[in-house]
Amino acid sequence: MNVDECYSELGLSAHASDAEVKAAWRRLAARWHPDRNASPQALRKIQRINRAIEEIRRVRGLAMTMPASLDEEAPGAAPDAPVEHSVELTLEEAAAGCARIVEGEIAETCGLCGGRGLAAQPVPCETCEGRGTVRQHLWFSWVSPGLKCRACDGSGRVRPACARCHGSGQAARRYRCRVQIPSGLRTGDVVHASMRGQGGEPLALLLHILLQPHPLFALEGDGTVRCALPVDGFAWLAGRWIEVPTPGGPQQMRLQRDHRLYRIRGHGFPVAQDGPRADCIITVDPLFPEELGKDQEALFERLIASNTRRRGTPAGERMAAWDAAVRRWKDGLA
Ligand SMILES: [Zn+2]
Ligand SMILES: [Zn+2]
Numbered sequence: 001m002n003v004d005e006c007y008s009e010l011g012l013s014a015h016a017s018d019a020e021v022k023a024a025w026r027r028l029a030a031r032w033h034p035d036r037n038a039s040p041q042a043l044r045k046i047q048r049i050n051r052a053i054e055e056i057r058r059v060r061g062l063a064m065t066m067p068a069s070l071d072e073e074a075p076g077a078a079p080d081a082p083v084e085h086s087v088e089l090t091l092e093e094a095a096a097g098c099a100r101i102v103e104g105e106i107a108e109t110c111g112l113c114g115g116r117g118l119a120a121q122p123v124p125c126e127t128c129e130g131r132g133t134v135r136q137h138l139w140f141s142w143v144s145p146g147l148k149c150r151a152c153d154g155s156g157r158v159r160p161a162c163a164r165c166h167g168s169g170q171a172a173r174r175y176r177c178r179v180q181i182p183s184g185l186r187t188g189d190v191v192h193a194s195m196r197g198q199g200g201e202p203l204a205l206l207l208h209i210l211l212q213p214h215p216l217f218a219l220e221g222d223g224t225v226r227c228a229l230p231v232d233g234f235a236w237l238a239g240r241w242i243e244v245p246t247p248g249g250p251q252q253m254r255l256q257r258d259h260r261l262y263r264i265r266g267h268g269f270p271v272a273q274d275g276p277r278a279d280c281i282i283t284v285d286p287l288f289p290e291e292l293g294k295d296q297e298a299l300f301e302r303l304i305a306s307n308t309r310r311r312g313t314p315a316g317e318r319m320a321a322w323d324a325a326v327r328r329w330k331d332g333l334a
Contacts, residue, residue, distance in 0.1 A: 003059050006052035018060070019107050023168035025053050026117060082204035083195070087181070091214040091225075095247040095269050095277070097183030102207065103176035108197060110171040113162035117169040122159045125152035132156035179207060184223075184270030187211045216245050223278030225268040231255060233288035246280040253282065260284050 007014050010024040032045040085102045109115035124130030132154045133146030148154040161167030177195045185191070191207040211219075218226045225247055235242065236255045244253045246267035253262055261283055268278035292300065308319040 006055045009052040082206045084206045087207045088210045088212055090212050098181050100179050105172050105174050107170040108173050110165035110169050112164040115169040117162050117167040118159040122157035125158045127151035130156045182274050184273040185209045219269055223269040223271040225280045228283040230287050231284045233286035236286035244282050
């Protein structure tokens with residue numbers, strides 16, 4: 001049976017909601033369950049229905065609980081499947097931990113009919129008008145002896161569908177709850193929480209964590225966070241303070257000539273759930289102009305003059321000594 005055949009076995013389209021799938025199963029199972037239907041094809045039919053429902057559940061990948069038998073879904077009898085949510089976190093939220101509001105709709109057992117889908121009080125059968133028998137009109141006679149009414153099985157009374165759930169046995173309830181998410185979780189981690197069902201019973205809530213990719217940071221397995229950023233080459237030479245991003249917020253950092261790698265301790269991602277934070281490693285890429293402008297050339301002249309051409313500074317003295325040694329060497333060559 002392919003998936004389309006499964007849906008048509010249940011009299012549904014592939015667009016049917018979970019509640020409609022359940023309601024269809026309930027309706028068909030009530031009709032064809034061997035406990036209730038002694039006809040020879042009932043067993044084959046219920047097997048086909050069960051195969052169809054299993055395939056639909058598999059394809060939907062949903063935690064759709066189906067009762068093993070019709071009587072099993074009395075209130076409180078079947079444990080409810082956990083309510084599952086995907087929760088996307090930014091790296092900052094995951095690093096610090098956060099609270100999330102999750103909300104949705106849950107199908108619960110209808111409180112009016114107790115999940116059976118039927119009204120409490122039977123009403124007179126419409127087919128036989130409550131007589132339990134129907135008259136058959138035959139061509140040779142105006143009226144034949146009464147035959148047992150099939151709609152009510154001769155009882156004259158039927159129980160209509162529950163007015164609240166229209167026979168599905170399920171009632172939708174909106175829920176909204178706040179879940180505390182611990183720090184240090186990553187994609188694939190699951191947070192277990194619980195909320196209250198309609199009767200106050202606990203309902204399991206599973207949150208599947210999904211960490212969003214970050215535009216600035218790369219997260220490593222041990223919690224180290226790496227960030228590579230361009231810096232002004234002259235600011236780098238001049239040892240200026242710059243602001244750098246970390247998962248814990250912006251930090252001031254002093255650039256050092258000759259240093260491209262900086263470690264900001266304890267500003268990375270937690271090493272484990274609720275654990276201490278690893279380090280944030282900043283890599284700087286100093287940027288210089290490809291060609292110097294006129295004003296920059298002039299500034300460089302002044303810089304050079306103030307450095308290796310100025311007597312009395314260590315660099316100036318060393319350059320002067322070098323120049324003198326080269327002069328003596330050239331004189332010796334002549
Ligand atoms: Zn009837
Ligand atoms: Zn109901």
